[in-house]
Amino acid sequence: MTQVHEKLEKVTVLFAGDSGDGIQLTGNQFANNTALYGNDLSTFPDFPAEIRAPLGTIAGVSGFQIHFGSVDVYTPGDRCDVLVAMNAAALIKNLSRLKERGTIVVNTSGFDKRNLRLAGVEAGQNPLDNHSLEGYKVHEFDVTKLTRESLKESPLGTKDRDRCKNMFVLGFVYWMYNRKIDSSLEFLKTKFASKPEILEANTIVLKAGYHFADTCETFSNRFEVKPAKMPSGTYRNVIGNQATALGLIAAAHKSKLDLFYGGYPITPASDILHELAKHKNFGIKTFQAEDEIAGICAAIGASFGGDLAVTASSGPGIALKGEALGLALMLEIPLVIVNVQRGGPSTGLPTKTEQADLLQAVYGRNGEAPIPVIAATSPSDCFTMAYEACRIAIEHMTPVFLLTDGYIANGAEPWRYPKSSDLADIKVTFASERKADDEAYRPYKRNEKLVRSWALPGTKGLEHRVGGLEKDKETGNVSYEPENHEYMVKIRAEKVAKIAEYIPSQELDSGSENSKLLVVGWGSTYGAIKTVVRELAIEGVDIAHTQIKYIQPMPKNLGVILSKFDKILVPEMNNGQLIKLIRDQYLVDAKPLNKIKGVPFEAREIKEGILNMLKQ
Amino acid sequence: MAEAKDIQEEVQKLTAKDFVSDQDIRWCPGCGDYSILKQVQSVMPELGIPREDIVFISGIGCSSRFPYYMNTFGMHSIHGRATAIASGLKAARPDLSVWLITGDGDSLSIGGNHLIHLLRRNFNLNILLFNNQIYGLTKGQYSPTSEVGKKTKSTPMGSIDHPFNPLALCMGAESTFVARALDREPKHLRNILMRAEQHQGTSLIEIYQNCNIFNDGAFGGFTDKQTKKDNSLYLEHGQPLVFGVKEDKGVILDGFEPRIVDLTSGEYAKEDLWIHDEKCRNKANILTRFFDDPSNEGALPRPFGIFYQEDRFRYEEALYEQLDTLKKLEGDPNLDKLLAGSNTWEVE
Numbered sequence: 001m002t003q004v005h006e007k008l009e010k011v012t013v014l015f016a017g018d019s020g021d022g023i024q025l026t027g028n029q030f031a032n033n034t035a036l037y038g039n040d041l042s043t044f045p046d047f048p049a050e051i052r053a054p055l056g057t058i059a060g061v062s063g064f065q066i067h068f069g070s071v072d073v074y075t076p077g078d079r080c081d082v083l084v085a086m087n088a089a090a091l092i093k094n095l096s097r098l099k100e101r102g103t104i105v106v107n108t109s110g111f112d113k114r115n116l117r118l119a120g121v122e123a124g125q126n127p128l129d130n131h132s133l134e135g136y137k138v139h140e141f142d143v144t145k146l147t148r149e150s151l152k153e154s155p156l157g158t159k160d161r162d163r164c165k166n167m168f169v170l171g172f173v174y175w176m177y178n179r180k181i182d183s184s185l186e187f188l189k190t191k192f193a194s195k196p197e198i199l200e201a202n203t204i205v206l207k208a209g210y211h212f213a214d215t216c217e218t219f220s221n222r223f224e225v226k227p228a229k230m231p232s233g234t235y236r237n238v239i240g241n242q243a244t245a246l247g248l249i250a251a252a253h254k255s256k257l258d259l260f261y262g263g264y265p266i267t268p269a270s271d272i273l274h275e276l277a278k279h280k281n282f283g284i285k286t287f288q289a290e291d292e293i294a295g296i297c298a299a300i301g302a303s304f305g306g307d308l309a310v311t312a313s314s315g316p317g318i319a320l321k322g323e324a325l326g327l328a329l330m331l332e333i334p335l336v337i338v339n340v341q342r343g344g345p346s347t348g349l350p351t352k353t354e355q356a357d358l359l360q361a362v363y364g365r366n367g368e369a370p371i372p373v374i375a376a377t378s379p380s381d382c383f384t385m386a387y388e389a390c391r392i393a394i395e396h397m398t399p400v401f402l403l404t405d406g407y408i409a410n411g412a413e414p415w416r417y418p419k420s421s422d423l424a425d426i427k428v429t430f431a432s433e434r435k436a437d438d439e440a441y442r443p444y445k446r447n448e449k450l451v452r453s454w455a456l457p458g459t460k461g462l463e464h465r466v467g468g469l470e471k472d473k474e475t476g477n478v479s480y481e482p483e484n485h486e487y488m489v490k491i492r493a494e495k496v497a498k499i500a501e502y503i504p505s506q507e508l509d510s511g512s513e514n515s516k517l518l519v520v521g522w523g524s525t526y527g528a529i530k531t532v533v534r535e536l537a538i539e540g541v542d543i544a545h546t547q548i549k550y551i552q553p554m555p556k557n558l559g560v561i562l563s564k565f566d567k568i569l570v571p572e573m574n575n576g577q578l579i580k581l582i583r584d585q586y587l588v589d590a591k592p593l594n595k596i597k598g599v600p601f602e603a604r605e606i607k608e609g610i611l612n613m614l615k616q
Numbered sequence: 617m618a619e620a621k622d623i624q625e626e627v628q629k630l631t632a633k634d635f636v637s638d639q640d641i642r643w644c645p646g647c648g649d650y651s652i653l654k655q656v657q658s659v660m661p662e663l664g665i666p667r668e669d670i671v672f673i674s675g676i677g678c679s680s681r682f683p684y685y686m687n688t689f690g691m692h693s694i695h696g697r698a699t700a701i702a703s704g705l706k707a708a709r710p711d712l713s714v715w716l717i718t719g720d721g722d723s724l725s726i727g728g729n730h731l732i733h734l735l736r737r738n739f740n741l742n743i744l745l746f747n748n749q750i751y752g753l754t755k756g757q758y759s760p761t762s763e764v765g766k767k768t769k770s771t772p773m774g775s776i777d778h779p780f781n782p783l784a785l786c787m788g789a790e791s792t793f794v795a796r797a798l799d800r801e802p803k804h805l806r807n808i809l810m811r812a813e814q815h816q817g818t819s820l821i822e823i824y825q826n827c828n829i830f831n832d833g834a835f836g837g838f839t840d841k842q843t844k845k846d847n848s849l850y851l852e853h854g855q856p857l858v859f860g861v862k863e864d865k866g867v868i869l870d871g872f873e874p875r876i877v878d879l880t881s882g883e884y885a886k887e888d889l890w891i892h893d894e895k896c897r898n899k900a901n902i903l904t905r906f907f908d909d910p911s912n913e914g915a916l917p918r919p920f921g922i923f924y925q926e927d928r929f930r931y932e933e934a935l936y937e938q939l940d941t942l943k944k945l946e947g948d949p950n951l952d953k954l955l956a957g958s959n960t961w962e963v964e
Contacts (some may be wrong), residue, residue, distance in 0.1 A: 036961050183959070230964055236957045246955060253951045255864030260708050279954065280939050281946040285707055290733040294700035297693070299729075301673070301704030304691060305712070309704070327694050416963075420951040457705075457712050460668045465637070465684050468676075477639060478684065487717040 005178070008225050010069030012077030012175065014096050017110070019053050019062040022166035027064025028412070029170055033183045034068045035237035035414050038227025041068035042379075042527060043412040044076030044600070049267070049351045056110075056118030058089045070226040072534075074378075074527030076411060078602035080555025082176075086110050086143070088119035091127060103137045105172065107165070109144035115301065141212070143168050149209035154201050164205040178224045181210055223230060229570025233416040240379035240409040241268070244312075244338060244402070245275035248388025249282055252308045255394055255426035259284045260307035262298035264291055267350045268406040269312045269340040285402040296337070300324060303333045304466075306430070306456040308390060312338035314406075315357045316347060319364070325399055326365045327468045329492065332398075332444075332452050334393035337371075338386070341405040343598045352598030354405035355523055356574035361401040362552050362581065368489045368498040372396070373404040373552040377526035380415035382408060385549060388503075391426050396499055397451045403551075405573070407600045408524040430454050434461025443476040449502075450495035458461055497553050506555035510537070511544025518565040519606070520590065522548040522578050525571050528601040532610065535603070543610060559586045569593055569613050571606050623666055630661040634821070637687040643678060648799035650881065651745065652689035653685055655802050656715075659809045660688075660882035670713045673698045675722035678753050679746035679825070682717040686879025696810070699734045699743075703931075706739040710932040720752050720761045724780050728760075732789035737931040738817040742809075745822045747782060750831035763909070768830075783904040783923060786820050787897075793819035794900065794925040796919065799826060800839045802852070806922065811922060817930055837910035838918055846909035851903070851921030856889035859917045866890075867916070874902060874916060892921075900924035 013030070017023045024045055031043050046063040053060035067077030082103045085091035087110025099103065111128050127133055128140060147165040154161060167184075184206060192199035238246075252259035260278050261284065264267070277286045282359040285307070289295040296311040303309035313321065318339050328335045341357045343349025352607050361373045372392055376385040382404050389402040431453040434441055443464045444452050455462040464476060472479040473487055509526075510533045511518070521529045526547045533545045546561060548554065562568060562582070568590040570579040583590060593609040595601050635657040643649045660670065670688040674680035676695035683690030689712075693701050702716045711913035723731045723745055734743075750768070751757040757770040761782060765774040786794050793815040797805040805823065812819035824835040837847045849867070851857045864880050866889040877884040893899055900923045908915035945948075 016646070032959060036799035036959055038961060038963065203648075227963075230963045232962075234956070234960050236960045249954065250951060253949065260704065260709065262704055280942040280950075282949040282954070283939055283943075285935060287704065287707055289700065289703075290729055293697060294703070294730050294733065297697040297700035298704030298707065300693075300699035301706075303704075303709035304701070305705045305708035307708040309708075323694050324697065331691070417955045417957075457671050457709065458667070458669055463668055463688050465639075465686075465692065467683070467690075468694050469692065476816065499815055 006103070006223050008223050009071050010067065010073065010077075011082065011177070011223065011225055012065060012067045012080040013082040013084065014063055014065045014094055014097060015084045015169070016061055016063045017107075017541050018055050018090075019050070020051075020055065020058050021062070021086050022163070023062045023064050023086070024256060025085045026166045026170050027066060029184045029187060030173060031066050031412050032187070032237050033174065033179055034066065035235070036183055037179060039068040039070065039225055040073040040228035040230055040414060041066060041412070042073050042076045043067075044407065045410045046478045047351055048598070049349075054118070056087060056089055056115045058093050058119060061090050061093045061154070063090075063094065068225060070228050072228065072230075074530045075603060078604055082373055084173065087171070088115045088121055088127070092119050092121070098136065100135060101137065104133060105140065105169070106138060106140045106331035107128075107143035107169070108140050109142045111140065127209045140479075141216075144242070146208065146212060147205050150204055151201055153206070155197055155587060157199055160198065161201065162203050167202050167206040168209035168212070172213045175210045175213035176223060178222050181206055192450070211449060224383040230414065231416060234415045235416050237412055238380050238383070238415040238417070239271075239412045240376070240382045241271035241340065242275050243380055243382035243415065244376075244386045244404060244409070245272050247383040248276065248310055248336070249279060250383070250420065250423055251282065251387045251390030251426060252284070253282065253420070254423050255390070255428050257308040257394075257428060259307070260287070260299060260302035260309045261285070262287045262289050262295040262309070262311050263311055263313065263315060264289050264295045266292070266314050266317045267337065267411050268342055269314050269317070271409070272338060272340070292317040293324060296321040296324040296328075299335055300328050300331070302517040303328070304331070304336050304457070306454070308334065308336075308394065310336040310338065312340065314340050314342045314350075315344045315360065318357060318360060324364050325371065326367060326369050328399040329369050329371060330468050330471070331466050332397045333454065334397055336386070336389045336393050336400050336402060338389075338402045340367070340403065341403060349598045351406065353524070353600060354404055354596065354598065355525070356572050356577065356596070358403065358522070358574065358577040360550065367492065370493050370552065371399050371401055372410060372496055372499055373401040373403065373612035374550050375437060375548070376408060377523060377547055377549060379408050379411050379413045383415070383417075387423065391424065392403075392499060392502070394426055394428055395451070395502070396449060397454060398496065403523055407526050407595045428454075430456055431459065431462055433459050436461070444471055444473045446491070450498055451489060500553040501549045503555060504545060506548065506558045506561055508561070509545045509547055510534070511542060513544075513564040514561065515542045515544035517569060517610060518544045518546065518562070519568040519610065520546055520548065520562070520568055520578070520582065522572070523552060525573065525601055528603050528606055531603040533604045535607065536610065551578070551581070554585065561587050562588045567591075567613055569609060571595070571609060573600065618641060627664055627666050630667065632658040632661060632851070635660045635687050637685050638865045639684045640856045641685055641804065642681060642830050646828040647678070648748070648827070649679055649682070649746065650806065651799045651802055652744070652823055652825060653682065655805045656744075656809065659806050661812050662810065664711045669711065670715070670716060672715045673702045673705065674717040675719075675727060676753070677719040677722045677751075678827075679717055679719045681723060696722055696725070697730060699723065699727055699730035702741055703734055703737065703739055705831045706741055707932050707935060710740070716741060716743045718743065718745050720745070720747045720749060720759045720782070724782060724785070732785070735789040735791040735820065736785055736929055737816055738790075738792050739932055740816055740817045740818070740930045741814045743821065745782065745820060746825040746826045747822050748827040748831055751828050752827045752830055756830035781904060781907050782822050784901070784907070787901050787904050787924065791820050791924070792817040792928050794904070794923040795819070795821045795921060796822045796824070796923070797821055798835065798838060799918060801920070808922065813926060817926075817928060823949075843910070847915070847917055849906070849917035849919045851919050851923065853892055853894045853922070856886045856891055858886060858889065869899070869902070872902065874906065876914070876916065894922050894925045897924060897926070
């Protein structure tokens with residue numbers, strides 16, 4: 001039959017099914033294939049907190065959303081064009097996210113009586129039969145049956161055969177978007193190298209799904225999303241947590257320091273530990289500690305010994321590390337703390353995203369305890385900012401917070417990765433050996449940046465004691481002198497403030513001083529804000545946008561930028577935190593736009609916020 | 617070579633004085649900490665380690681002021697966490713001689729978790745656990761080693777916390793070197809310190825230390841001239857368990873039960889007694905259970921010395937072995953290759 005090739009600019013596909021259905025793997029495979037094909041893309045995995053949540057239920061639905069296009073893509077997409085639903089619960093949970101007249105690909109075997117009951121569908125109300133899907137293009141087929149059919153000859157048992165069904169769907173979607181399946185064939189070869197029977201089964205089913213789509217009479221349309229016009233260069237696909245780990249490794253390599261990572265497993269930060277543990281040939285020491293406190297304390301010990309030391313966690317773990325953060329700050333030694341934020345407070349929403357730990361990072365310690373705070377804006381920006389965190393920590397002898405969040409940590413995008421020679425140098429200077437008749441070593445003497453020296457054990461003549469008690473401004477000995485304490489509190493604050501001289505200036509990402517309104521974002525809201533501002537520009541509404549990545553201290557020129565605008569809107573995935581800092585530091589009448597639902601902003605939500613503010 | 621020789625000569629010239637820092641000591645007059653500090657300072661020159669390679673790390677509490685008084689590298693950290701900090705330091709710098717100073721509150725209460733995990737990992741470092749059975753720095757609350765019924769400011773009706781038996785706890789945590797010493801037995805303490813440094817792995821020494829302000833005489837039974845010989849049992853590898861003023865009492869192992877026997881009646885000779893074997897885990901476990909109140913009739917004597925010593929792999933060695941293995945397998949690190957990953961594409 002004749003097939004129409006429909007050309008599209010951007011498409012959003014949502015794969016959804018039971019958390020045991022292999023949805024994340026399917027999604028990641030499609031994302032990698034999409035990246036290799038040359039589309040720009042952004043992904044958003046959304047999974048339940050439970051490892052194997054109750055099968056068939058709405059709570060157990062795992063999703064993977066991918067937005068890809070021939071034009072720049074900055075978010076995983078608001079609503080999707082295609083919903084792949086492996087069972088009734090997946091359809092019911094996600095139908096509202098599908099665009100009008102969108103496409104639904106349905107596995108009918110996931111709509112039997114039991115699945116319908118588990119999804120809470122009333123008897124006789126099977127959405128596949130009750131005409132409720134009439135506004136959509138629905139493609140139904142029995143994936144389980146087709147998978148079993150294609151594996152008639154396989155020596156595998158039924159359970160193992162059924163586990164291949166995600167490959168059927170993947171093959172099917174590859175065909176829909178006119179793709180080659182080679183990248184996934186290669187992936188399977190590596191993944192199942194030691195299990196030839198499983199490799200064969202998955203390969204057969206992947207091909208079966210592809211051919212089924214090709215020969216099945218119901219499909220007359222095939223879509224094509226042409227490669228995006230991205231800046232020239234060499235690209236790869238990267239996930240946020242992976243990029244963070246690579247940034248840390250790169251910084252250690254460039255600074256010629258050993259990387260030490262002390263941490264405790266926590267969602268959604270654990271993948272940083274996993275990624276680092278893979279690259280031990282870089283001399284990376286990963287230490288899975290007994291708890292969060294031990295994770296940071298071991299890192300402090302390693303830093304005292306001269307390693308580039310890092311710990312990572314999420315909100316609850318960071319709360320536990322608070323006291324040790326104060327110690328690192330008193331010791332004035334380099335330390336990088338990554339907070340992959342998730343929904344809080346308390347255990348909160350472990351697998352969902354939020355930006356609600358900003359004030360915790362800025363203020364969450366006893367005493368006057370300023371620590372530099374920086375934030376990444378996208379999966380690949382995690383690399384840049386992890387590298388920056390290390391640079392600031394080492395060159396300014398201070399703990400540094402890097403904030404990312406579950407959204408960008410698990411999301412993926414194409415990355416025009418740098419060459420190692422393009423990376424900024426990181427200057428490390430250790431205090432040098434002293435002879436018996438040299439002047440006594442003064443551990444808290446500061447240079448022009450107000451930075452003290454890093455004196456490693458093992459260096460002759462530098463024997464000295466440090467600790468959490470207030471120290472004398474030069475000798476570092478314990479001091480309870482009133483004048484000295486005030487001096488030390490102020491000098492520690494001034495040292496952090498001075499970092500502003502060593503970070504990039506703030507720039508407008510779009511718009512100009514003449515724009516009607518300035519949107520100020522920080523961290524992972526970048527993509528959604530950029531998408532909106534571009535859309536509005538096309539519609540003739542001139543909006544300025546700036547994204548703050550250096551939060552403590554803020555860039556020196558930020559105040560000047562803010563002063564040019566009458567209307568400032570601050571969208572955040574929290575109840576208003578950056579806005580407090582901005583109002584406090586610059587006395588501007590900024591307005592908040594908050595979303596606290598555990599999911600990222602949709603572009604349309606920010607658009608609505610901007611348009612409402614413009615009306616006022 | 618010449619350089620190594622110079623270092624050796626210089627180290628040989630070190631005396632206890634070289635390990636005294638310029639800081640005034642702020643412990644209460646008469647505190648048991650003074651004696652321990654003095655023994656540590658006098659042992660240091662005998663270790664043959666350059667001063668700059670020695671690090672003292674402590675938590676919080678009276679004893680944790682210790683690093684300030686040692687002219688070595690030192691860190692006075694936060695409550696209970698010296699154990700975790702020392703672990704990280706040792707992982708980063710296996711070349712250093714690391715000494716951890718902690719107390720019963722610091723390492724058995726707030727830092728209990730890190731202590732047990734350090735012991736099982738067996739980093740090669742030395743822990744001096746000053747046990748005075750009281751919170752001194754916070755002015756006299758009961759500690760996790762205080763006896764039941766202890767009356768303090770926080771327990772006016774007497775403590776109802778059953779105390780830890782610290783050495784039994786350490787045995788349970790897979791410790792490879794378990795010893796007990798006393799602030800008032802300096803020579804014995806020095807020997808134990810030397811043995812601790814020689815042990816390759818985590819050495820734990822519980823040191824009974826008298827707090828003369830808030831818990832004076834807590835260990836009187838083991839230090840007073842009149843009673844100490846009847847209440848204390850000094851362990852020596854390969855030697856029978858003999859104690860008493862006139863060395864007139866011994867311990868035999870009757871099945872799993874230790875029993876005190878009289879060596880003067882003629883029924884038992886030294887040859888019949890339990891012979892101490894540092895390498896025997898089962899016997900060490902029983903020895904740590906010699907934990908009776910010495911004032912009780914028929915109480916087993918409290919052992920001092922090395923209960924147990926075992927050679928087991930050190931965490932930091934295994935860590936570096938893994939790094940070396942991977943380096944051999946994958947070759948020198950190539951950052952450009954790492955950043956590129958396995959799938960790339962060109963955009964013109």
